[in-house]
Amino acid sequence: QEQLQESGPGLVKPSQTLSLTCTVSGGSISSNSYHWSYWSWLRQHPGQGLEWIGYIHNSGSASYNPSLMSRVTMSVDTSKNQFSLNLNSVTAADTAVYYCATLRWENYFENWGQGTLVTVSS
């Protein structure tokens, strides 16, 4: 099974763009093995529950949480075995632990990264 690891700045200023990358190891994300997998981002505000942000497929097709859709962009770089999250116009409300995860065709999140805390503060 693949392993996932998030990376990116731990501190972002208000109104700026939060950018995170998830590196996948243990297999090429462009292989047929992952044709029915979707690369996802989720977050967890401090002391709170999980929130699905969105997913992107190797084909480039994506789906985003309607509540965040206007500010979210995801991309995938198969040459680097990575996928990325951009969340613009951030505020303190975007402070959270961000996770990347593998979403399977049967609609469950199977493998998760360890998570990375992003704080929005000036």
Added chain:
Amino acid sequence: QSALTQPPSASGSPGQSVTISCTGTSSDVSGYEYVSWYQQHPGKAPKLIIYEVTKRPSGVPDRFSASKSGNTASLTVSGLQAEDEADYYCSSYAGSNTYVFGTGTKVTVL
């Protein structure tokens, strides 16, 4: 798209059973056979323990079982062990390629 409703807490003594509910709507829980459950220990990433309402991934003990009736899904942990003390979240496919999570339940082993 509202969060699924879970009780904030549940508890049981070692060896006992605890059941956690997850209530949604016809747009998510009762509309699809795609409810999953996740266990999260403090400071750790969530771990998949149930998918497609009742299925357990390889390696998950059969002490974990789940079901669904109408708008409510349920997770039962039988034979509670100290290591089962964690937060538990349900999730459901919500149509239009979107997903929703539950509010989370903290399970305490007394």
